[in-house]
Amino acid sequence: MSDLKSKILPKLWRFDLKTIFLMAFFLLLFLLGIFAFLVEQKYGLLVTGMRTIGLGGSAWGVYIVFDIYFVGISFAGIVTSALIRLFNLKILKPLARMAELLAVISLLISTFCIFADVGRPLHALVYLPLFARPMSPFFGDFTLIAGAYFFASAIYLWLAGRSDAAYCASQNLPFRWFYKIWACGYKGTAAEQTRHYKTSFWMALAILPLLVTAHSTLGFIFGIQGGRPGWFSDLQAPEFVVMAGVSGVGMLIIIAAILRKWLGLEEEIKLEAFKWLGNFLWVLTATYIYFMIIDDLTSFYASPKIDTLVALRTLFGPYGGLYWTTVSSLFAAFGILFLQFAFNKWSIGLTVIAGFLVNVAAILKRFIIIVPSQVFGTLLPYPQGFYKPTWVEISIIIGTGAFGIFLYVLFLKIFPIVPLEEITIEKEKILEPGPRSFFRKLAFSSVFLTGILICVITFLSSARFGTKPYLDPIIPFSPLLFIVGIFITFFSAAVYEIVPSVKKSDL
Amino acid sequence: MSKFKNQIILLVRQWFLSEDLSLDGQLTRRGLVKILGLIFFLLAPILMLPKIAFGRKKIKKKKKKFTGEPPGPTPKWGMVIDLDKCTGCGGCVAACMAENNIPISRDGELYFGTQIYWMELLDPQQKVGPELKQAGLIPLPCMQCEDPPCVKVCPVGATMIDEEGIVAQIYDRCIGCRFCMQACPYSRRYFNWAEPYWPETYKNYINPNVSLRPRGVVEKCSFCFQRIRNVREIAELLNQPIKDEQVQRLPACAEVCPARAITFGDLNNPESLVSKLSQSPRAFQLLHAEGTKPKVTYLTKTTGGLSRNE
Numbered sequence: 001m002s003d004l005k006s007k008i009l010p011k012l013w014r015f016d017l018k019t020i021f022l023m024a025f026f027l028l029l030f031l032l033g034i035f036a037f038l039v040e041q042k043y044g045l046l047v048t049g050m051r052t053i054g055l056g057g058s059a060w061g062v063y064i065v066f067d068i069y070f071v072g073i074s075f076a077g078i079v080t081s082a083l084i085r086l087f088n089l090k091i092l093k094p095l096a097r098m099a100e101l102l103a104v105i106s107l108l109i110s111t112f113c114i115f116a117d118v119g120r121p122l123h124a125l126v127y128l129p130l131f132a133r134p135m136s137p138f139f140g141d142f143t144l145i146a147g148a149y150f151f152a153s154a155i156y157l158w159l160a161g162r163s164d165a166a167y168c169a170s171q172n173l174p175f176r177w178f179y180k181i182w183a184c185g186y187k188g189t190a191a192e193q194t195r196h197y198k199t200s201f202w203m204a205l206a207i208l209p210l211l212v213t214a215h216s217t218l219g220f221i222f223g224i225q226g227g228r229p230g231w232f233s234d235l236q237a238p239e240f241v242v243m244a245g246v247s248g249v250g251m252l253i254i255i256a257a258i259l260r261k262w263l264g265l266e267e268e269i270k271l272e273a274f275k276w277l278g279n280f281l282w283v284l285t286a287t288y289i290y291f292m293i294i295d296d297l298t299s300f301y302a303s304p305k306i307d308t309l310v311a312l313r314t315l316f317g318p319y320g321g322l323y324w325t326t327v328s329s330l331f332a333a334f335g336i337l338f339l340q341f342a343f344n345k346w347s348i349g350l351t352v353i354a355g356f357l358v359n360v361a362a363i364l365k366r367f368i369i370i371v372p373s374q375v376f377g378t379l380l381p382y383p384q385g386f387y388k389p390t391w392v393e394i395s396i397i398i399g400t401g402a403f404g405i406f407l408y409v410l411f412l413k414i415f416p417i418v419p420l421e422e423i424t425i426e427k428e429k430i431l432e433p434g435p436r437s438f439f440r441k442l443a444f445s446s447v448f449l450t451g452i453l454i455c456v457i458t459f460l461s462s463a464r465f466g467t468k469p470y471l472d473p474i475i476p477f478s479p480l481l482f483i484v485g486i487f488i489t490f491f492s493a494a495v496y497e498i499v500p501s502v503k504k505s506d507l
Numbered sequence: 508m509s510k511f512k513n514q515i516i517l518l519v520r521q522w523f524l525s526e527d528l529s530l531d532g533q534l535t536r537r538g539l540v541k542i543l544g545l546i547f548f549l550l551a552p553i554l555m556l557p558k559i560a561f562g563r564k565k566i567k568k569k570k571k572k573f574t575g576e577p578p579g580p581t582p583k584w585g586m587v588i589d590l591d592k593c594t595g596c597g598g599c600v601a602a603c604m605a606e607n608n609i610p611i612s613r614d615g616e617l618y619f620g621t622q623i624y625w626m627e628l629l630d631p632q633q634k635v636g637p638e639l640k641q642a643g644l645i646p647l648p649c650m651q652c653e654d655p656p657c658v659k660v661c662p663v664g665a666t667m668i669d670e671e672g673i674v675a676q677i678y679d680r681c682i683g684c685r686f687c688m689q690a691c692p693y694s695r696r697y698f699n700w701a702e703p704y705w706p707e708t709y710k711n712y713i714n715p716n717v718s719l720r721p722r723g724v725v726e727k728c729s730f731c732f733q734r735i736r737n738v739r740e741i742a743e744l745l746n747q748p749i750k751d752e753q754v755q756r757l758p759a760c761a762e763v764c765p766a767r768a769i770t771f772g773d774l775n776n777p778e779s780l781v782s783k784l785s786q787s788p789r790a791f792q793l794l795h796a797e798g799t800k801p802k803v804t805y806l807t808k809t810t811g812g813l814s815r816n817e
Contacts, residue, residue: 044722045683046701051620054694059685119683119698119723127682131663138662138686226797227656227692379692379794380647381631385620470658470667 004268005167008416011263013174015413026406033399036392037116045119047392056385058374062393063117065366066400068218068240069247070110071145072362076248077103078153078211080277081160082204091272094265094418095256100157101411102252107150109404114141116396129480131472134463137224139479140217147483149214152207152490159199159497162186164420178414184498192497199493206490215241222369230299230310230373239291245284247362250333253277253355255408257348259417268418271346278351282337285358289330292365306379314372318386326364333357444496451489458482577739579748582773583672584730585802586758587784588646592768595644599626599760599769603648606731606759608717610703623697625649625728626760646769648760649674649695649728650793650801657687657696665725672774672802673730681724688725692797696727730771731758751779774802 015023040047051057080099084092115121132139165182173179186192216237222228223236253274260269299311314323333354340346371387378384389397411417458481462473475481603609603626610623628644655674658666665680666687688696702722705713713719716733720726734757742749754772756762761769772781784790785804792801 044699044701046618046621051700052622052694052697053688055620055622057620059688059698117684119685119725120681120721123680123723124682124684127663127665127680131680133662133664136660136662136686138660138684142662221686225656225660225690227799228689231689374689378694379797380629380694382629382694468667470661470664472664 004418005420007264008418008420009168009171009173012168012413012416019409019413023406023409026402026409029402030399030406033396033402036395036399040116040392040396041121047390049388049390049393051385051387053374054378054380054382056375056383058371058385058387060117060370060374061387062367062389062397063113064370065363066397067110067113067117067141068366069363070106070113070400070404071141071149071215071218072240072244073248073251073359074103074106074110074149074153075211075215075241075244076250076252077101077106078149078156078207079245079248080252081156082208085200085204089276091270091276094268095252095273095277096160097157097417097419098255098259099252100153100160101408101417102248102255103153104150104157105404105407105411107145107153108407109400111146112400112403113397114146116393116400129483130477132462132479133470133473134459137217137220139462140214141221143479143483143486144210144214144217148210148486148490151483151487152203152210155490155494156200156203156207158182159196159203159494160419161415162196162497163188163193164416167420168416175414185500195497199497203490203493212241215244218244222373227379228373229304229307229377229379230314231369231377233295233298235291235295239288239295242284242288242291243362243365246281246288246358249277249281249284250355250358250362253281253351254359257352257355259412260348263412263417265418271348274348274351275346278337278346278354279341281351281354281358282334282341285330285334285337289334292327292330306377310373310377313376314368317372317376319368319372322364323368326361326368329357329361329364333361440496440499443499444492447495448489448492451485451487451492454485454488455482456485458485577742577749578746580775581670582749583775583802584651584735585672585772585774585781585785585804586648586651586730586761587770587781587790587804587806589766589768589770589784590643590645590805590807591789592766593643593646593764594766594768595628596765597628598763598765599646600624600628602626602759602763603728605712606714606717607729608703608713608719610705611709618700621700623699623726625697625726645805646760647693647695648730648758648803650693650799650803651728651730653800653802654798656690656692656799660686660690662686671735673732673735674727675729675732676725676727678718678720678724678726683723683725685725692794692799693801696725698725699723731760734758749773751776755780 048061050059050061053059077099080092081096083089084096115124118124128142132142134140162183163186165179166186166188169176169179169183219237219240222231223233225231256269256273256277260266296311296315299307303311314320336350336354336357340350375385375387458473458475458478461475462478462482464471464474473479603624604611607625609625625648627647629647630644651672651674653668653672655666655668658668658674662684663680663682665677665682666674667677668674683698685698688694688698699720699722703719714733716737735754738749738753738757742753751772755770756764756767757771758769761771770781770784772779774782774785776782784806787806789806789808790804791807792804795801
């Protein structure tokens with residue numbers, strides 16, 4: 001344990017030439033993205049490759065592709081840390097914080113893609129919190145993902161990091177106030193550990209259904225559009241959930257392998273961890289391949305003519321190359337992982353290659369879902385066209401990704417990426433109530449119920465069931481208050497953990 | 508701090524005690540007025556609350572002198588396009604562009620896929636999309652569906668269907684997410700990819716009755732709502748219901764059509780020409796299987812019925 005501390009702590013706040021160069025490089029790419037965004041704001045979306053549907057264009061392009069991709073990779077963060085807590089997976093524990101950080105950062109940068117995509121970002125910034133309506137599938141994207149999912153992951157990351165923050169605050173590190181704020185008076189007592197164990201278990205349990213809902217709402221954006229052949233499918237929502245898992249676990253494997261090498265964590269992150277993730281990945285990939293085959297079979301066998309036409313053009317038309325690359329990378333990744341599983345011989349390099357392949361497949365598959373249905377899938381005989389992203393779109397996407405990597409590297413340098421302090425509490429001791437438990441329970445339940453109440457009221461206020469669908473929320477800023485409600489609900493976990501056991505006067 | 512407090516006490520005492528109390532300690536009239544004034548001042552925000560809460564409705568009531576609602580039942584506007592009469596001259600497209608301030612080009616140049624056509628001529632002979640058993644061109648306005656998918660998906664309520672069945676776009680509200688363009692099965696919605704542009708000489712011809720759309724919003728055919736509003740206001744002033752003859756050629760496309768192929772009117776009125784024509788055995792609706800209930804009906808001898816299940 002102390003060995004791990006001696007590995008991690010000296011590297012904090014040490015910006016060697018290599019790190020500075022790396023961070024400067026990604027910051028430069030981010031600035032390129034900012035420049036492209038400014039160009040887009042000056043000339044309008046004309047500078048992108050997107051065009052009107054019906055005039056041969058595609059009204060949604062790579063921004064939406066990458067929004068979904070970034071939201072997708074956040075899946076791994078939450079699922080992995082939830083699984084670690086729920087099933088007490090000791091092998092994966094060193095990966096927990098990496099995964100949580102991946103979730104928080106990728107959710108953050110996914111919102112950039114949305115703002116690059118909309119025609120009037122400033123209006124979106126005001127009108128979405130003010131008027132968003134649950135009838136639109138975008139409501140889910142805006143509230144559940146940018147709000148609930150993000151805050152839940154952030155609170156999870158914060159609470160799980162408290163013990164390490166307390167340790168860092170006791171060390172000779174710059175910005176001690178930062179660690180002190182993060183630690184929130186964590187002392188490492190048995191009662192605190194018990195509480196953390198409890199809250200992380202319940203949060204994990206609450207986050208898993210939230211996650212399925214959030215990824216399903218992303219699928220609904222496409223799946224419930226009857227007027228767009230190729231999108232309209234029941235399978236869209238489960239497919240999005242599974243694909244999110246595939247790309248997220250793949251990304252986590254890549255990050256774990258890079259950090260293992262970079263920080264010299266060969267002893268902590270064992271081959272077993274990669275084995276576990278690899279097994280998880282091949283199961284998810286197999287499920288996705290199954291969904292994909294069913295989807296393609298359905299669109300070829302007896303579906304409406306136009307659906308078949310879109311499917312045909314996707315497979316053998318101008319985007320055929322992308323489609324077959326997707327399919328072959330998925331199969332290759334599955335093959336690599338499954339053979340390793342079958343012969344029980346695991347190699348980190350091969351697993352990382354599989355992780356990379358599924359991420360390529362995830363990006364291309366989203367492109368294949370989104371674009372061909374628009375350029376070929378008009379129900380009336382409009383001229384057909386072609387969409388390809390311009391330099392502005394590509395720069396913004398690269399800038400967004402680079403900003404994510406920049407934040408990740410920055411976090412590596414200011415906070416231990418591997419949990420230093422293990423929770424040593426045994427399961428038998430967990431039921432032991434700590435001092436001041438009544439006050440804590442009261443504070444927790446009042447915060448929790450307030451959050452739920454705000455959620456329900458504001459949801460009903462913006463949904464306005466039984467009235468016309470375009471009416472504004474009864475209470476202004478209901479969608480924003482809905483997010484606040486979700487935040488308060490999840491914050492109740494923090495309240496439960498943080499309320500100190502001993503009165504101040506006793507100290 | 509205590510010095511400050513003492514000063515305040517002194518001030519209050521001076522204010523009240525100097526003139527407001529008479530010599531025997533009774534409150535003078537002046538003092539009473541002062542106290543009542545103070546109480547009212549404190550209560551005023553509370554008294555204002557109902558005004559703040561229900562003020563909007565009151566203002567609405569006051570304005571109800573002239574509403575633009577003529578006598579008679581609420582109409583449901585619809586359109587019938589006779590494809591057998593249509594010559595494909597494109598007059599409707601040009602008239603629509605002039606009437607509704609549709610920019611001719613983007614930043615002075617024509618870019619692929621950025622043009623806006625509230626009314627468009629669809630060529631079914633293109634053989635690239637789904638086939639259509641129709642020989643000539645098909646004029647395509649917005650179908651003004653009764654169950655519009657575009658209204659459902661808008662995240663901010665920037666598109667709505669009004670009491671008369673017109674699916675309207677609220678440009679000020681639109682954030683430009685283009686979800687409605689995805690949802691429309693007819694692809695009748697257009698996005699402003701760049702600033703609208705008119706050559707200098709054209710700027711004098713901009714119709715003051717139709718708002719100009721900024722960059723970054725979606726727009727669509729409104730059944731020439733400004734003309735409907737005009738007719739409605741005149742009918743209200745004259746206190747007469749709107750007559751069918753007044754509106755048969757009301758939208759710009761119907762007005763200019765040399766073959767009189769486009770008819771407009773009230774679908775709720777069984778006596779209107781548009782109602783009678785839409786009952787014709789030649790009548791069909793585009794993509795009726797989509798279930799959006801379009802209010803634009805086409806007439807043709809060849810069975811058209813461009814449905815998804817054909």
